[in-house]
Amino acid sequence: MAISGSKNPFMASVSVTGAAASLYSYLSVQRPDLPHKCCYLQIQLATSAGGVTLSYGNADVVAAGTQCGGTLSAGQLGQIFAFDSNLMDLDNFYVVAGSGTVQLNCTVVVR
Numbered sequence: 001m002a003i004s005g006s007k008n009p010f011m012a013s014v015s016v017t018g019a020a021a022s023l024y025s026y027l028s029v030q031r032p033d034l035p036h037k038c039c040y041l042q043i044q045l046a047t048s049a050g051g052v053t054l055s056y057g058n059a060d061v062v063a064a065g066t067q068c069g070g071t072l073s074a075g076q077l078g079q080i081f082a083f084d085s086n087l088m089d090l091d092n093f094y095v096v097a098g099s100g101t102v103q104l105n106c107t108v109v110v111r
Contacts, residue, residue: 010034010108013046016054016097020061024090027106035110037087043095044077046103053098063096087111 014026023043027034045054055061056078057069065071070078082088095104 008110009040010110011106013103013105015101016095016104017101018063018097018099020059020063020094020096022059022091023056023093023095023106026095026104027090027108034090034108036091037082037089038108038110039082039084039087040107040109041080041088041090041093042077042107043072044105045072045074046105047075049074049102052100052102054095054102054104055098056093056095058092059094061094061096063098065098 010031012027012030016026024036043056053065053071053073055063055065055068055071057067061068072078080088
């Protein structure tokens with residue numbers, strides 16, 4: 001049974017384009033009251049992405065995967081765990097599609 005107003009965990013699918021943007025900018029469209037910081041993040045590039053990749057990293061991430069924290073292919077997922085004293089800021093986690101628009105599935109755990 002879902003608790004009204006609960007954000008934890010928050011799960012959503014977003015459409016990511018070829019222009020680098022913060023993950024928070026995508027997620028806040030669906031959940032405007034989502035906190036900016038999280039203690040766990042899982043992202044999965046949808047299996048429908050085919051040969052298109054998704055790169056993630058800081059604001060200077062590029063679609064070619066030459067400047068990024070990681071690159072996902074269709075169906076792959078990445079997990080990031082934050083420490084108690086240093087939660088991850090979703091405003092500083094950027095994503096960019098290799099080309100076109102791809103679906104990114106997200107699970108976010110906040111406090």
